[in-house]
Amino acid sequence: MKQFIRGIAENNHYQPTHLLQILRQIQAHYHYIPEAAIEQLSELLSIPRTQIISVVEFYSFFHLTPRGQYELLISDSITDHMLGKKILFDYLANKLGVAAGEVRKDGVVSLDNTSCTGMCDQGPAGLVNGYALTRLDRPAIDKIAELINQQKPLNEWPSELFHVDDNIYKSGLLLDRQIEQGAALRSAFKRGIKETLKEIDNSGLRGRGGAGFKTAIKWQFCSEEQQTERYVVCNADEGEPGTFKDRVLLNSYADQVFEGMTVGAAVIGAKQGFLYLRGEYLHLNNKLQGILDQRRRNGLLGSNILGSGLDFDIEICLGAGAYICGEESALIESLEGKAGIPRNRPPYPVTQGYLGKPTVVNNVETFLAAAAIAVNGGDWFANIGTEKSKGTKILSISGDCDRPGIYEYPFGVTIRTVLNDCGAADVQGVQVGGPSGTFISNQELDRKLAFEDLATGGSFIIFNSSRNILDAVHNFTHFFAHESCGFCTPCRVGTSLLKKQIDKIVEGHGSAGDIVALEELCQLVKNYSHCGLGQTAANPILTTLERYLGLYESHLKEISFEPGFDLDGALETARRMANRHDASAHLAQTESEHE
Amino acid sequence: MSKTITIDGKVIPFEEGQTIMDAAMAAGIYIPHLCHQPEFTPHGSCKLCTVKVNGRNCSACTFPAMDGQDVLSETEELINDRRKITQMLFVEGNHLCPGCEKTGNCQLQAVGYHLNMLDNHFPLFYPDREVDASHPDVMLDQNRCILCTLCVRASQQEDGKNVFAISGRGIDKHLIANAESGLLKDTDLDATDRAAHICPTGAILVKRTGYQVPIGQRIYDHKEIDQVSLETEHLQHGE
Numbered sequence: 001m002k003q004f005i006r007g008i009a010e011n012n013h014y015q016p017t018h019l020l021q022i023l024r025q026i027q028a029h030y031h032y033i034p035e036a037a038i039e040q041l042s043e044l045l046s047i048p049r050t051q052i053i054s055v056v057e058f059y060s061f062f063h064l065t066p067r068g069q070y071e072l073l074i075s076d077s078i079t080d081h082m083l084g085k086k087i088l089f090d091y092l093a094n095k096l097g098v099a100a101g102e103v104r105k106d107g108v109v110s111l112d113n114t115s116c117t118g119m120c121d122q123g124p125a126g127l128v129n130g131y132a133l134t135r136l137d138r139p140a141i142d143k144i145a146e147l148i149n150q151q152k153p154l155n156e157w158p159s160e161l162f163h164v165d166d167n168i169y170k171s172g173l174l175l176d177r178q179i180e181q182g183a184a185l186r187s188a189f190k191r192g193i194k195e196t197l198k199e200i201d202n203s204g205l206r207g208r209g210g211a212g213f214k215t216a217i218k219w220q221f222c223s224e225e226q227q228t229e230r231y232v233v234c235n236a237d238e239g240e241p242g243t244f245k246d247r248v249l250l251n252s253y254a255d256q257v258f259e260g261m262t263v264g265a266a267v268i269g270a271k272q273g274f275l276y277l278r279g280e281y282l283h284l285n286n287k288l289q290g291i292l293d294q295r296r297r298n299g300l301l302g303s304n305i306l307g308s309g310l311d312f313d314i315e316i317c318l319g320a321g322a323y324i325c326g327e328e329s330a331l332i333e334s335l336e337g338k339a340g341i342p343r344n345r346p347p348y349p350v351t352q353g354y355l356g357k358p359t360v361v362n363n364v365e366t367f368l369a370a371a372a373i374a375v376n377g378g379d380w381f382a383n384i385g386t387e388k389s390k391g392t393k394i395l396s397i398s399g400d401c402d403r404p405g406i407y408e409y410p411f412g413v414t415i416r417t418v419l420n421d422c423g424a425a426d427v428q429g430v431q432v433g434g435p436s437g438t439f440i441s442n443q444e445l446d447r448k449l450a451f452e453d454l455a456t457g458g459s460f461i462i463f464n465s466s467r468n469i470l471d472a473v474h475n476f477t478h479f480f481a482h483e484s485c486g487f488c489t490p491c492r493v494g495t496s497l498l499k500k501q502i503d504k505i506v507e508g509h510g511s512a513g514d515i516v517a518l519e520e521l522c523q524l525v526k527n528y529s530h531c532g533l534g535q536t537a538a539n540p541i542l543t544t545l546e547r548y549l550g551l552y553e554s555h556l557k558e559i560s561f562e563p564g565f566d567l568d569g570a571l572e573t574a575r576r577m578a579n580r581h582d583a584s585a586h587l588a589q590t591e592s593e594h595e
Numbered sequence: 596m597s598k599t600i601t602i603d604g605k606v607i608p609f610e611e612g613q614t615i616m617d618a619a620m621a622a623g624i625y626i627p628h629l630c631h632q633p634e635f636t637p638h639g640s641c642k643l644c645t646v647k648v649n650g651r652n653c654s655a656c657t658f659p660a661m662d663g664q665d666v667l668s669e670t671e672e673l674i675n676d677r678r679k680i681t682q683m684l685f686v687e688g689n690h691l692c693p694g695c696e697k698t699g700n701c702q703l704q705a706v707g708y709h710l711n712m713l714d715n716h717f718p719l720f721y722p723d724r725e726v727d728a729s730h731p732d733v734m735l736d737q738n739r740c741i742l743c744t745l746c747v748r749a750s751q752q753e754d755g756k757n758v759f760a761i762s763g764r765g766i767d768k769h770l771i772a773n774a775e776s777g778l779l780k781d782t783d784l785d786a787t788d789r790a791a792h793i794c795p796t797g798a799i800l801v802k803r804t805g806y807q808v809p810i811g812q813r814i815y816d817h818k819e820i821d822q823v824s825l826e827t828e829h830l831q832h833g834e
Contacts (some may be wrong), residue, residue, distance in 0.1 A: 039775060050760030050773045057762045272683055344639045344657040486742070486768035488640050493683035496766045497717055527652055528642050
């Protein structure tokens with residue numbers, strides 16, 4: 001083991017910033033992070049063991065105790081549930097003889113749930129040793145169980161199990177035509193870098209991750225910083241349940257995304273860029289590395305790019321299962337080899353980002369658009385969309401519709417148009433912008449997708465009238481509690497309290513005061529949390545309470561107070577010990593049950 | 596002319612580089628806090644010191660004071676919500692004040708009194724947490740840890756060691772000790788270290804010092820935490 005670990009550390013130049021990449025390799029090899037490896041790494045990287053342990057315990061894909069040789073994870077996104085995930089999961093657990101969260105006795109396989117893997121258009125989905133599995137059904141599961149029991153290496157598994165489709169159903173300004181390799185850089189150098197920034201400014205391009213900060217202003221702020229060591233980071237940690245557009249952009253438009261990053265580097269004066277790729281998209285890694293190599297060979301990365309004097313290169317860093325790393329300052333912490341805990345702001349990343357240096361962090365789609373704007377000019381983009389939301393938005397559509405997949409629309413499109421195009425009928429509501437966004441009902445289908453009305457990072461999950469909205473709320477609320485980084489009190493404790501409170505209501509233990517308590521708690525988590533995760537974690541509840549109060553109320557018992565736990569159930573152990581089964585050994589929960 | 600901010604209508608001066616908390620303390624204004632100690636780098640995690648700055652919620656201990664800021668602190672809304680955040684800290688751990696050696700000297704308890712906290716408000720979590728009594732002179736009771744990281748910072752910034760860290764995610768976050776065994780006895784922690792004395796609750800206690808000061812004669816038995824904080828912490832900060 002010693003030699004193996006030393007080799008990995010050496011390949012990573014003993015850089016503590018590469019801790020996640022190093023741990024990923026150790027986890028892939030041993031299927032856990034052995035104590036001895038932590039001790040050795042602590043010496044090799046000159047960092048305290050506590051930093052390594054805290055990273056291992058922070059990210060979902062690292063483990064201190066052994067997992068199976070086949071680490072099987074099934075996506076727990078609401079869209080997977082809508083496609084029958086639960087029954088399939090039980091079937092799989094039964095077939096393999098292993099329970100959720102467990103390792104089979106022979107150590108061959110472990111099984112667990114994982115947050116949305118970004119395959120909502122082709123679920124139920126999962127991961128085996130980090131590689132995406134799609135369209136799981138009983139025959140696929142039979143096959144997987146057989147392969148695992150035969151202990152067949154992954155590279156001998158049939159490729160259709162891993163097949164990922166793009167599913168682009170509607171293309172527009174950006175997806176219609178990919179720019180020619182190098183075209184954006186040539187245009188930018190020819191026009192001049194300052195003038196190119198001006199074109200991006202004129203285009204009105206705003207960040208596509210959801211927050212919508214103006215891209216040109218961000219780039220300009222960064223370029224005006226005194227520190228000359230600067231960084232460009234592409235945020236490909238798309239963890240918002242229901243979002244998968246970046247997966248498609250990186251599968252089929254990666255060259256243009258990298259080109260956008262290089263234009264950004266020219267503008268801000270960066271020599272180094274990073275693509276922070278969510279761990280769930282491991283299957284894209286080799287392909288992306290190949291594209292980077294090709295760009296280097298073609299003089300589009302490396303030193304003196306296209307003879308312009310610009311030196312710039314891009315490194316791909318993989319995440320390890322943490323939704324919070326989509327938050328830009330948490331992402332930077334993760335890039336530095338630490339747990340993804342959002343920083344205090346100010347200072348903002350544009351002044352103090354990666355290693356304390358000025359850093360621009362933008363979404364994949366933002367860089368894609370920036371490259372196209374560098375070629376076609378600002379007006380080309382600004383002529384489309386609405387007053388405050390220029391250009392187009394790429395949507396990831398999933399849930400109850402005939403054609404789940406990728407759709408590009410000019411900003412300002414109505415929900416109704418989108419629903420018609422993807423073949424959605426009998427719509428009850430739509431989760432716009434993912435769990436952290438807004439749940440709208442079928443009374444609001446003329447609302448528009450735009451920063452002026454419904455802002456969105458691109459997630460669009462459709463629910464038809466057969467669905468119980470509270471199932472979605474329950475799923476999303478559990479998701480946030482699982483993904484809270486735990487840094488601040490309101491989010492760490494609050495998301496767990498929200499989970500308990502929503503469970504209480506959904507399971508039928510709620511009474512009149514519980515909805516008031518729920519709403520009060522939502523406001524507390526929303527108003528006092530440290531970062532966007534906590535500030536939006538209550539949105540699934542708040543936006544559905546506003547629209548479906550009756551639904552919540554229908555789950556309440558008609559009594560004024562209901563205890564938070566099952567009183568009679570709590571006595572079960574005592575009854576067993578006393579060997580009592582008679583009626584008087586049972587307690588009624590409430591007075592109404594006495595009657 | 597010196598720059599000023601306004602806290603609850605009172606105009607107070609500040610120096611460049613000060614946070615809202617720094618400026619408030621220097622002016623004799625107490626803003627409730629638990630994870631903050633003026634001697635150490637602000638952390639901004641407990642969120643008790645949340646104030647409204649020009650209408651937006653900010654942590655006073657990390658947010659820089661800027662000329663002309665209108666800061667609200669002692670509003671009914673903020674006091675009520677600070678109480679709820681304190682209640683969150685209580686239900687998350689196992690805080691049994693009457694049986695805790697720290698009672699009367701405990702900042703969590705004192706903040707609770709200050710904010711007129713009369714019950715837990717939220718359901719208790721009853722988490723299963725460990726006690727590490729391995730060290731000859733110091734004991735660590737995770738049941739009372741509120742993850743403020745003061746011991747982490749004190750060990751790094753004052754003791755020149757690195758005894759503690761926070762590990763885990765979300766509600767599973769916990770304090771860890773820097774030893775291969777994970778036990779406090781195998782770290783280089785000394786009972787004289789600042790880290791052994793800085794805990795605002797009873798999570799880290801020095802052994803054989805318990806009950807030397809009788810209950811009833813302890814710090815917060817006679818003074819409220821706002822007065823104690825302004826007398827002691829401001830002094831430290833001014834030095």
